[in-house]
Amino acid sequence: MKTFFSFLAVLSVSSLSAQNLKNFSVPKGYTQIAEATGDLDKDGTDEMILVFDTNIKASDDRNLEGTTDYTRVFYILKNENDGIKVWKKNSSILFSTGTGFYPSDNTLEISIKNNTLRITQSFFTNSRHTQQYKHTFRFQNGDFYLIGSLDHFEDTCDFSFTNDINFSTGKVIVDKHFSSCDDDAKIPQDFHKEFTYKLQNLIRMDDFKIGEHKFKVSGLKEDFVF
Numbered sequence: 672m673k674t675f676f677s678f679l680a681v682l683s684v685s686s687l688s689a690q691n692l693k694n695f696s697v698p699k700g701y702t703q704i705a706e707a708t709g710d711l712d713k714d715g716t717d718e719m720i721l722v723f724d725t726n727i728k729a730s731d732d733r734n735l736e737g738t739t740d741y742t743r744v745f746y747i748l749k750n751e752n753d754g755i756k757v758w759k760k761n762s763s764i765l766f767s768t769g770t771g772f773y774p775s776d777n778t779l780e781i782s783i784k785n786n787t788l789r790i791t792q793s794f795f796t797n798s799r800h801t802q803q804y805k806h807t808f809r810f811q812n813g814d815f816y817l818i819g820s821l822d823h824f825e826d827t828c829d830f831s832f833t834n835d836i837n838f839s840t841g842k843v844i845v846d847k848h849f850s851s852c853d854d855d856a857k858i859p860q861d862f863h864k865e866f867t868y869k870l871q872n873l874i875r876m877d878d879f880k881i882g883e884h885k886f887k888v889s890g891l892k893e894d895f896v897f
Contacts, residue, residue, distance in 0.1 A: 718758065805821040832847050845895065
């Protein structure tokens with residue numbers, strides 16, 4: 672009997688949460704740039720994710736292409752009986768439209784696979800360097816948490832660096848490969864290390880911002896940043 676009433680309590684909280692979700696409509700001045708569908712909470716019903724360029728300035732600076740820098744935002748939407756509802760909204764994970772050396776070449780991909788949300792962003796940091804980030808989030812314990820982070824930084828000639836971590840298993844890969852377009856150049860020794868690192872607590876999506884978390888890696892001067 673106690674188990675039955677516990678189930679009713681959980682069901683009541685879930686129903687109340689669903690009722691409190693706000694209706695979704697595309698904000699005026701927003702431009703959709705990506706979308707994905709899939710089941711994020713394993714309830715057998717697909718959610719929809721929509722990504723927008725907003726009309727909200729991210730900064731007053733103009734990039735080399737002379738375009739204005741605007742913030743980006745994504746919505747995770749649920750299809751309820753009474754309409755499309757906003758389950759989650761986030762803009763802190765996405766880089767603004769003016770990020771990078773050539774903003775028009777920036778890419779953003781979003782997908783749902785194995786009940787996880789995956790966001791990939793890449794851009795030039797200068798004329799030779801490309802930066803790519805892949806972040807994976809999973810819905811658990813009533814919220815979205817970061818469970819994977821990949822950072823790939825590459826030069827057209829000199830290097831290719833990758834930091835990859837799976838927060839669910841704790842597996843970390845640090846790979847540094849060096850090369851040169853100059854036949855006479857002295858090339859540094861490559862570095863590759865795999866080890867286990869466990870966070871005490873997973874990071875909530877709303878608490879995560881790229882580049883603001885780090886830990887020490889034995890054998891390297893610099894930190895593992897994610």
